[in-house]
Amino acid sequence: MPHFDPNAFADMMDDYIEIADTNIKQEYQRELNALKGLSAEKISEFGGTTSQMNEIIKEIELARDSNIKQAGLIDNLRTLGESTYKLAKKVSALVP
Amino acid sequence: MFKQIIIFLCVFLLITGCAQVPQSSVILSNSIADDVINMQKAHKSFINYYYNGLEQQANDLINDKYRPSLIRQIIEQDVQKFKTPDKKHQSLFNAIQKAFVDNENMDQREVDSSQSNALLGMKFFYTKIDKKVEYERRKLLEPLKKQRLDLLSSVDNNYMNIVKKNAVITSLLNSVIDVHETQQSLFEMAGTKENIRENLGSKLVNLADNVEKIQSKIDSSSTKVEDVEKAIAKFKDLINN
Numbered sequence: 001m002p003h004f005d006p007n008a009f010a011d012m013m014d015d016y017i018e019i020a021d022t023n024i025k026q027e028y029q030r031e032l033n034a035l036k037g038l039s040a041e042k043i044s045e046f047g048g049t050t051s052q053m054n055e056i057i058k059e060i061e062l063a064r065d066s067n068i069k070q071a072g073l074i075d076n077l078r079t080l081g082e083s084t085y086k087l088a089k090k091v092s093a094l095v096p
Numbered sequence: 097m098f099k100q101i102i103i104f105l106c107v108f109l110l111i112t113g114c115a116q117v118p119q120s121s122v123i124l125s126n127s128i129a130d131d132v133i134n135m136q137k138a139h140k141s142f143i144n145y146y147y148n149g150l151e152q153q154a155n156d157l158i159n160d161k162y163r164p165s166l167i168r169q170i171i172e173q174d175v176q177k178f179k180t181p182d183k184k185h186q187s188l189f190n191a192i193q194k195a196f197v198d199n200e201n202m203d204q205r206e207v208d209s210s211q212s213n214a215l216l217g218m219k220f221f222y223t224k225i226d227k228k229v230e231y232e233r234r235k236l237l238e239p240l241k242k243q244r245l246d247l248l249s250s251v252d253n254n255y256m257n258i259v260k261k262n263a264v265i266t267s268l269l270n271s272v273i274d275v276h277e278t279q280q281s282l283f284e285m286a287g288t289k290e291n292i293r294e295n296l297g298s299k300l301v302n303l304a305d306n307v308e309k310i311q312s313k314i315d316s317s318s319t320k321v322e323d324v325e326k327a328i329a330k331f332k333d334l335i336n337n
Binding site: 001002003004005006008009010012013014016017019020021023024027028031032034035036037038043044046047048049050052053057060061063064065067068069070071072073074076 | 147162165166169170184185187190191209213214220224236239246247249250254264267272274275277278279282305
């Protein structure tokens with residue numbers, strides 16, 4: 001009787017695995033189908049959609065910046081007053 | 097005492113009545129941002145829960161069903177070879193039996209050779225099965241991992257977009273409150289009635305710019321009287337116009 005050839009056995013293993021794999025996938029087809037997860041359409045649906053509206057956001061940011069500039073006016077006026085007072089003091093003996 | 101109460105009420109009314117946009121709108125807007133972030137976490141937790149479950153099921157299927165079935169079916173095919181007289185020598189089961197059990201009639205060299213071949217056959221048996229099992233595991237898990245990342249990324253992007261829009265509105269509301277408070281202070285300083293607020297809104301922006309310019313000029317200027325006079329004249333001009 002010929003001897004066992006491990007390399008020939010390795011080649012046969014590939015065939016065994018292919019046959020077994022086909023059988024197993026038939027046997028567990030239902031379970032395998034349940035593990036496919038979500039379709040691309042469902043992923044898109046469940047991920048939701050929002051509009052970017054970048055132009056409108058820019059417009060509102062401009063309005064905000066304009067408001068912030070106005071809100072800083074009091075401080076600027078105060079600083080201006082103090083600076084003007086200091087400067088005037090240097091050029092006039094009348095200022096206390 | 098009565099006078100103190102009147103003063104307190106006046107100050108209170110000035111502070112709270114000056115803004116047309118109530119401070120609570122900013123609180124509400126901030127609260128929306130917090131709520132949106134909480135909903136984002138909940139949405140992501142649900143996605144992770146769903147995919148954790150699927151990945152666990154996939155691993156269970158591979159470990160508890162696919163691998164044992166694969167080993168059993170390969171052994172069955174090998175046993176078929178063992179039972180077929182002209183193919184018996186191809187069987188791993190036969191090789192193991194001859195090398196380790198029925199080796200009384202072999203010399204030492206034959207025993208060593210047949211044991212070495214049987215062990216190599218067993219190595220192929222296990223490595224090929226392991227390779228196939230892990231390949232099938234990856235085939236199941238990788239699409240699930242990609243789906244999870246795609247969905248989480250989509251959810252993150254959309255929630256961040258909502259948070260960004262809300263933050264812009266919140267900052268706008270805050271700025272509106274600030275500017276109304278500023279206007280109110282200016283009206284008080286000037287002793288002017290509040291109903292001219294609308295007429296001054298756009299002029300205040302220009303005035304703010306010009307005040308900054310005058311300030312910087314004074315900061316960098318010499319102590320000449322002419323400079324002071326010019327600055328005062330320009331300031332008067334701005335106020336009057």
